[in-house]
Structure formats: structure tokens, C-alpha cells
Amino acid sequence: MNSIGVDVGGTKIAAGVVDADGNVLDEVRYPSAGSPEVLIENIFRAVSEVRGSSEVGGVCLAVPGLILAQENKVVFSPNLPNIEGIPLKDELEARIEAPLTVENDASAAAWGEFRFGAGSGVDHLVFITLGTGVGGGVISHGVLLRGAHGAAGELGHTTIHATGPRCACGNRGCLEALASGSAIARRANEMAAERTDSALGKLAVKRKILGEDVSRLAREGDDAAISVLEEAGTWLGVGVASFVNVFNPEVVAVGGGASEAGELILSATRREVHLRARSPSRDLVRIQSATLGPESGVLGAAALARGGDGEYVLGDGGGDRA
Amino acid sequence: MNSIGVDVGGTKIAAGVVDADGNVLDEVRYPSAGSPEVLIENIFRAVSEVRGSSEVGGVCLAVPGLILAQENKVVFSPNLPNIEGIPLKDELEARIEAPLTVENDASAAAWGEFRFGAGSGVDHLVFITLGTGVGGGVISHGVLLRGAHGAAGELGHTTIHATGPRCACGNRGCLEALASGSAIARRANEMAAERTDSALGKLAVKRKILGEDVSRLAREGDDAAISVLEEAGTWLGVGVASFVNVFNPEVVAVGGGASEAGELILSATRREVHLRARSPSRDLVRIQSATLGPESGVLGAAALARGGDGEYVLGDGGGDRA
Numbered sequence: 001m002n003s004i005g006v007d008v009g010g011t012k013i014a015a016g017v018v019d020a021d022g023n024v025l026d027e028v029r030y031p032s033a034g035s036p037e038v039l040i041e042n043i044f045r046a047v048s049e050v051r052g053s054s055e056v057g058g059v060c061l062a063v064p065g066l067i068l069a070q071e072n073k074v075v076f077s078p079n080l081p082n083i084e085g086i087p088l089k090d091e092l093e094a095r096i097e098a099p100l101t102v103e104n105d106a107s108a109a110a111w112g113e114f115r116f117g118a119g120s121g122v123d124h125l126v127f128i129t130l131g132t133g134v135g136g137g138v139i140s141h142g143v144l145l146r147g148a149h150g151a152a153g154e155l156g157h158t159t160i161h162a163t164g165p166r167c168a169c170g171n172r173g174c175l176e177a178l179a180s181g182s183a184i185a186r187r188a189n190e191m192a193a194e195r196t197d198s199a200l201g202k203l204a205v206k207r208k209i210l211g212e213d214v215s216r217l218a219r220e221g222d223d224a225a226i227s228v229l230e231e232a233g234t235w236l237g238v239g240v241a242s243f244v245n246v247f248n249p250e251v252v253a254v255g256g257g258a259s260e261a262g263e264l265i266l267s268a269t270r271r272e273v274h275l276r277a278r279s280p281s282r283d284l285v286r287i288q289s290a291t292l293g294p295e296s297g298v299l300g301a302a303a304l305a306r307g308g309d310g311e312y313v314l315g316d317g318g319g320d321r322a
Numbered sequence: 323m324n325s326i327g328v329d330v331g332g333t334k335i336a337a338g339v340v341d342a343d344g345n346v347l348d349e350v351r352y353p354s355a356g357s358p359e360v361l362i363e364n365i366f367r368a369v370s371e372v373r374g375s376s377e378v379g380g381v382c383l384a385v386p387g388l389i390l391a392q393e394n395k396v397v398f399s400p401n402l403p404n405i406e407g408i409p410l411k412d413e414l415e416a417r418i419e420a421p422l423t424v425e426n427d428a429s430a431a432a433w434g435e436f437r438f439g440a441g442s443g444v445d446h447l448v449f450i451t452l453g454t455g456v457g458g459g460v461i462s463h464g465v466l467l468r469g470a471h472g473a474a475g476e477l478g479h480t481t482i483h484a485t486g487p488r489c490a491c492g493n494r495g496c497l498e499a500l501a502s503g504s505a506i507a508r509r510a511n512e513m514a515a516e517r518t519d520s521a522l523g524k525l526a527v528k529r530k531i532l533g534e535d536v537s538r539l540a541r542e543g544d545d546a547a548i549s550v551l552e553e554a555g556t557w558l559g560v561g562v563a564s565f566v567n568v569f570n571p572e573v574v575a576v577g578g579g580a581s582e583a584g585e586l587i588l589s590a591t592r593r594e595v596h597l598r599a600r601s602p603s604r605d606l607v608r609i610q611s612a613t614l615g616p617e618s619g620v621l622g623a624a625a626l627a628r629g630g631d632g633e634y635v636l637g638d639g640g641g642d643r644a
Contacts, residue, residue, distance in 0.1 A: 066602065075602060124470040138568070140467050140474070147462070147570020148446040151603045158564035159598060161495075162483040162557075171563070171598045173483075235484075241493070242480035246460070246568075248469020276481060276493045280390065280397060281473045 001057035004047055004098075005301030007105065008032055008039075008063045010079040015046035016295075017056065018302035022116035024295065026050050036082050040091050047096055058099040060305035061088060062108035062297045067150045072102040078168070079132070103304055105297055107153050109255065109290075110137025111144055112300025117292040118253035126249045127290065128155055128240070129256035130265075133168065134176040140247055144304075156180070160238045178235035181211040181258040188214045188228045198224035215261040226264065233265035237272025244277040244285050255290030262289055323379035326369055326420075327623030329427065330354055330361075330385045332401040337368035338617075339378065340624030344438035346617065348372050358404050362413050369418055380421040382627035383410060384430035384619045389472040394424040400490070401454070425626055427619055429475050431577065431612075432459025433466055434622025439614040440575035448571045449612065450477055450562070451578035452587075455490065456498040462569055466626075478502070482560045500557035503533040503580040510536045510550045520546030537583040548586065555587035559594025566599040566607050577612030584611055 002025065006015045009032060016027040028050045030042040047059055065077025065084070072089035093100040103111075110119075110127035119125030123142050129135045134156025138145045145152045156176035157169050164173025165183075177183060188211075192204035199222035203209055217225035240252055254266065270287050277285075292299060324347065329336045331354060338349040350372045352364040369381055387399025387406070394411035415422040425433075432441075432449035441447030445464050451457045456478030460467045467474045478498035479491050486495025487505075499505060510533075514526030521544035525531055539547035562574055576588065592609050599607075614621060 066600070068602065076600075122470070140462065140469070141465055143463055143465055145462050145569065147603065148444070148572045149570055149602060149606060151600070152462070152568060152570035154567035154600060154603075157567045157600055158480070159482055159560050160484055162486075162560050164484075169600055238481050238484050242564075245476035245479045246474060247467065248471055248474035250470045278388070278473070278476060278479055278491055280388065280471060281469065281476075284471055 001306070002054065003057045003302045003305040004051060004059045005108070005298040005303070005305060006043060006047060006059065006061045007108070007297030007301060008043065008061055008080065008083065009105070009297075010064065013042055013046050014298055015043075015050045016298040016302060017050050017054065018299060020306065022299055022303070024298065026052075027298065032080060034082065036086050039082055040086065040088075044092060044095055056098055058101070058305035059096055060101045060103055060108065060301040062103050062105040062301040063088075064105045067102055067104050070149065072100075074102070099305075101305060103301060104135075104137070104150070104153065106135030107137040107144060107146065108300035108304060109296035110139060110153070110300065111304055112292055112296035112298075113253050113255065113290050114139045114144075114300075115303045116299050117296060118288055118290050119251050122250040124247060124249040124251070126155070126240075126243045126247055126252045128236070128252065128254050129290075130179065130181060130236070130254060130258035131256040132180060132182050134174075134180045135256070138247060138249075140249075155239070155243065158239055158242065160235065160242070175235070175239040179232045179239065181256070184214055184228060184232050184258060185209060185211045187231060188225065191224050191228050195224040198222055200224040200228070211258055215258075215264070218261065218264050229261050229264040230268040232258075233268030234272045236265065237269040238276060240269055240287065241273045241276035241282070244273060244281045248281045249285055252285060252287045253290040254288070255293070255296060259289055323628070324376065325379045325624045325627040326373060326381045327430070327620040327625070327627060328365060328369060328381065328383045329430070329619030329623060330365065330383055330402065330405065331427070331619075332386065335364055335368050336620055337365075337372045338620040338624060339372050339376070340621060342628065344621055344625070346620065348374075349620065354402060356404070358408050361404055362408065362410075366414060366417055378420055380423070380627035381418055382423045382425055382430065382623040384425050384427040384623040385410075386427045389424055389426050392471065394422075396424070421627075423627060425623060426459075426472070426475065428457030429459040429466060429468065430622035430626060431618035432461060432475070432622065433626055434614055434618035434620075435575050435577065435612050436461045436466075436622075437625045438621050439618060440610055440612050441573050444572040446569060446571040446573070448477070448562075448565045448569055448574045450558070450574065450576050451612075452501065452503060452558070452576060452580035453578040454502060454504050456496075456502045457578070460569060460571075462571075477561070477565065480561055480564065482557065482564070497557070497561040501554045501561065503578070506536055506550060506554045506580060507531060507533045509553060510547065513546050513550050517546040520544055522546040522550070533580055537580075537586070540583065540586050551583050551586040552590040554580075555590030556594045558587065559591040560598060562591055562609065563595045563598035563604070566595060566603045570603045571607055574607060574609045575612040576610070577615070577618060581611055
């Protein structure tokens with residue numbers, strides 16, 4: 001049966017009807033700004049509109065922030081504070097008239113890549129999203145790791161350099177503080193001041209450099225911009241090396257806005273993983289870009305909404321034998 | 323049905339017959355030194371002797387090193403090199419006349435603590451063993467995380483300080499390089515040179531300081547020894563904070579020789595986790611000593627050997643619903 005995935009982002013709500021093979025049959029968008037009441041109303045409208053008169057097996061909301069799984073409630077959402085504390089399931093399930101679940105957006109995107117993208121065909125996937133922050137999701141033995149309270153998968157908040165720069169979370173030296181889109185932009189502005197003759201340096205005279213400027217100038221061959229991306233890719237590699245040692249995944253997939261720089265980041269990441277991670281895990285893992293782009297959230301949420309119907313069957317490598 | 327767990331360590335082989343409730347009914351020990359042929363023969367003797375004439379459901383060998391799960395073979399074992407490359411299952415299963423599996427020793431110990439020790443009653447456990455090195459094992463949603471090739475759970479080789487000291491694995495700044503028993507001993511010898519008036523300093527004049535000296539002198543109140551353990555506990559906390567963010571476990575249990583220092587290490591660990599990890603995971607996790615001591619390997623291996631009979635049933639928090 002079809003299901004509905006809803007990606008509730010910092011600026012927009014995207015709701016899509018998705019079939020069991022991962023085809024988006026229809027999709028609508030609403031703004032996510034406004035009061036909690038407006039947000040709830042817009043989620044309801046998006047779901048109603050995209051569903052039309054067809055029957056769906058379930059609805060899953062992918063939301064940015066920490067979820068308390070047992071309560072289907074967001075407890076912390078720096079990028080969408082108007083969603084904090086709202087009992088989403090209680091507010092919406094009865095009106096929507098379909099089973100409703102709430103999932104962290106990065107976990108939902110990870111599940112999307114696992115079912116339909118970079119991780120299709122494997123049992124073990126680490127998914128990292130490089131945006132303003134760094135999010136992630138892990139599938140191990142075919143199981144999405146949610147943790148005891150639904151708060152697992154915070155890959156961006158692993159400490160990779162104990163005395164490193166301060167992170168938005170308050171900690172020091174998080175992966176997010178060194179390899180996120182924000183970290184890339186910050187480092188690019190520093191680099192521009194050091195290398196005034198570079199394209200990066202010349203742009204900085206006119207205006208503040210954004211993350212997307214760095215990717216564009218690097219693709220145009222600017223050494224300073226390339227250095228910034230290589231540095232971020234190396235830091236990403238420090239984190240990925242640990243994930244490779246801890247999870248022994250078949251695939252590490254990197255998505256999110258900053259990942260559009262692609263190989264400009266990932267070649268440095270692979271080099272660092274090879275230096276730091278252990279054999280045989282480091283030799284057997286594939287480190288690549290995510291393949292679904294911004295649709296991973298809607299697709300993953302829809303697959304999660306399908307519940308028992310779309311249940312993933314553990315492969316022979318399943319860890320639940322014992 | 324009863325089963326047999328075999329803990330193959332750097333110096334000895336311990337084989338125990340264990341019942342479904344985790345009671346060790348009988349146990350024997352053999353040396354693990356010698357050629358591969360002698361080692362295989364001693365494992366066979368230990369199993370035969372402890373089994374006697376009773377029937378067992380299976381045998382599991384817990385061995386130090388990286389296992390290729392599909393081949394039931396150890397590919398890398400710095401502490402027991404004579405076991406590397408031996409097809410243990412092929413060599414032993416037919417002679418033992420019972421189903422035989424091979425598991426990493428830290429993963430087996432983690433499973434022991436999960437079934438019968440610090441993690442009994444929970445679904446999410448991170449187990450860390452502080453010995454000469456740092457090993458670990460993770461149970462998430464009741465599933466032992468083995469990874470794609472059986473090499474997962476290398477918690478000691480997460481990079482927590484990118485520019486930190488060189489680790490035995492070749493990497494820099496691993497948790498093992500900063501919080502293992504060896505790291506504690508190394509740091510104690512440095513500290514002794516700095517603080518010659520301390521008990522640590524006075525002992526260092528007579529001989530090289532060992533890990534167990536540090537715990538003893540710290541318990542006797544020597545400030546220098548206490549500082550060394552607090553430092554190690556703080557580094558351990560940097561690593562545990564990341565594991566808390568990534569796994570959102572109910573319990574983090576710390577075992578192994580160096581963990582005998584107990585609260586002298588763990589109070590610093592908890593402090594650092596509170597500083598670095600995110601809410602709500604950091605507030606809901608229990609960080610404690612492992613409870614089974616050196617028996618965790620035999621108990622865990624025996625529980626893993628039981629297979630379907632002793633299968634752990636996923637709780638309501640299970641992540642395989644989707």
C-alpha cells in the first residue's frame with residue numbers, strides 16, 4: 001500500500017505519496033514558518049491535499065531535532081523551535097485518520113538511502129548529512145538504530161578533536177564544528193584573509209563568503225577554495241574512520257547541501273579513512289555521495305510509515321541470531 | 323540446553339559449561355601459549371574435559387582480534403598471533419561434534435554483560451573493556467552489532483583527539499592511546515618524574531610503574547596517582563560522550579583490568595560526559611562498572627553458542643519495525 005512521508009524542514013513542509021518501490025506519486029509543499037498552530041495546520045493541509053481520496057497505510061513526519069520516540073514528540077529543535085514540545089501524534093493522528101509516527105529527519109533520510117538509494121542492497125549503512133549542521137543515521141543488520149529514547153544517530157556530535165573549536169551544541173571539537181557547511185564557510189572567510197590573491201580572497205573584499213561560493217570557486221579551480229574543501233573532507237574522514245571501526249559498514253553515504261562539492265570533499269575523506277581506520281573494515285567500505293538528494297527525507301519517512309507492510313527482512317548477517 | 327563458552331586469552335584458555343540462566347556449572351583452564359597446533363589441541367581438550375559426558379547445544383570461542391564472521395576465522399590478533407589465519411571452525415567443529423562459532427572476545431563479553439550483568443534488563447548497552455588495549459561491544463535494540471564482516475565494535479579505535487598520541491594501531495589520538503591500562507602506566511611514569519615527592523614519584527625511583535600500582539596508590543590517597551586516573555577517566559569520558567550521542571544507550575558498562583580503579587576513573591568519566599554529550603541521552607544513561615568481571619567472556623560466549631534456544635527477543639523499543 002502507498003504511504004505518506006512528510007519532511008518538515010526549517011523553511012518548508014514537503015509531503016509526498018510514495019509507493020512500495022520508492023516512487024513519489026505526488027508531492028506538495030507548504031511553508032513551515034509561523035506559530036505552532038499554523039505549523040500543525042499546514043502539516044495537516046499538506047497531508048490532506050497530497051492524499052486526495054486515495055487510501056494510505058500510514059504517515060510519518062520527519063522533523064529536525066531530538067525526538068522522544070515513546071512520546072512521538074520533539075524535545076529540541078534549534079532549526080525549527082516552533083515544533084518543540086508539541087505532541088504531534090496526539091494533535092494530528094485523529095484528524096489525519098491514519099497511523100502517524102514521528103522520526104528524526106536525518107534518521108528518515110538514512111532510511112530512504114538504505115531502502116532506495118546509496119544503501120539499497122546492503123545491510124549496513126552509515127549516512128551523514130552535511131548541511132548547516134552535521135546529522136546522521138545508522139542502519140546496522142538492517143535495523144535503524146534509534147537508541148533507547150529515539151535520540152541515537154547524532155554522528156555530528158562525536159568529538160574528533162577534544163581541544164577543537166566550539167560547536168553549536170556547547171561541546172568542543174565535534175565533527176559538526178569542523179566539517180559542516182557552516183564550518184566550511186567560516187574557514188573560507190579565514191582563508192580569504194590569508195590568501196588575498198585567490199578568487200576566494202577577491203570575493204571576500206565584496207561580501208561575506210557562503211558555503212556554496214566555496215564549492216563553485218573550487219570547481220573553477222581556485223586553490224584556496226579547494227584547500228578549504230580538502231580540509232573539511234579530511235576532518236570528515238577523521239569522523240568516518242571512527243564510524244568505520246565502530247560499525248564496519250558496507251557503505252558510508254554523504255548527503256546534504258555541502259555534499260554537492262562531491263569528490264572535492266570525498267577524496268580527502270577516503271585518504272584520511274585509509275590512514276586512520278583499521279583493516280579489514282577500511283578496505284571493504286565504500287565511501288560515496290548519497291544518491292536521492294533532497295527527496296531522501298520524504299522517501300525514508302514514507303518507507304518508515306509503511307510499518308509492517310514494508311518491513312525490512314533481516315539478511316543472513318543479522319545480529320539477532322544469538 | 324547448556325552450552326560451552328571458551329575464552330581464548332593471551333595467556334590462558336578458559337572453557338565453561340553454562341546453563342540458560344548464566345550459571346557456570348563447570349570450568350577448566352589450559353595455557354594458550356605454543357604453536358597453532360598446540361593451541362587448537364588445547365582448545366579441543368578444554369572443551370572435551372569440561373563437557374564430560376553431558377550434551378551441549380553449541381560451543382562459541384571468544385578470541386582476541388578481528389574476526390571475519392563469514393569464515394569464522396581470526397584475521398588479526400596482536401595479543402595472540404598464533405591464532406591468526408587458522409580456520410578454527412573447520413579445524414574444531416567436526417572433532418567437537420557440536421555447532422561451533424567464533425566471536426571477538428570483547429563482543430562476547432559485551433553479550434555476557436547484556437544477558438547476565440550490567441545490561442540485564444535493558445535493550446541498549448555499550449560495553450567498554452579497559453585492559454592493555456581498549457575493546458568494546460555494542461548491543462542496540464537487543465542486537466549485538468557485528469557489522470558487515472564481523473569487525474564492528476572497535477570502540478577503542480575511535481579518534482577522540484585528532485593530533486593526540488600515536489596508538490598501537492598506527493592512528494593518532496585513539497581512545498585506546500589515551501585511556502587504556504598502557505596509557506595509564508605511561509602517563510604515571512611521566513607524572514612520577516614531574517612529582518618526585520609523591521608516592522608515585524618515590525616508587526618510580528625503585529622500578530617502572532605498572533597500571534596496578536596506580537590504582538593501589540590512588541586508593542591509598544596519593545594525589546599524583548589520583549590525577550593520573552582522573553585524566554584517563556576524563557579521556558574515557560570524551561569517548562563515552564560520543565557513544566552516548568551515537569547510540570543513546572541505557573547503560574555504559576566499563577570492565578577490564580584497569581576498570582578495577584572503579585569510581586577513581588568513572589567519576590571523571592561521568593563529569594566529562596555531562597559536559598560533552600547531549601540531552602536527553604546524557605541525562606538518561608547510566609555509566610557504571612561491569613559486574614561479571616573476568617567471567618563475562620565465558621558467559622557471553624556460552625550465551626552466543628546457545629543460538630536459537632537462547633535467542634533474545636526484541637523488546638518494544640526494537641528498531642526493526644520499519
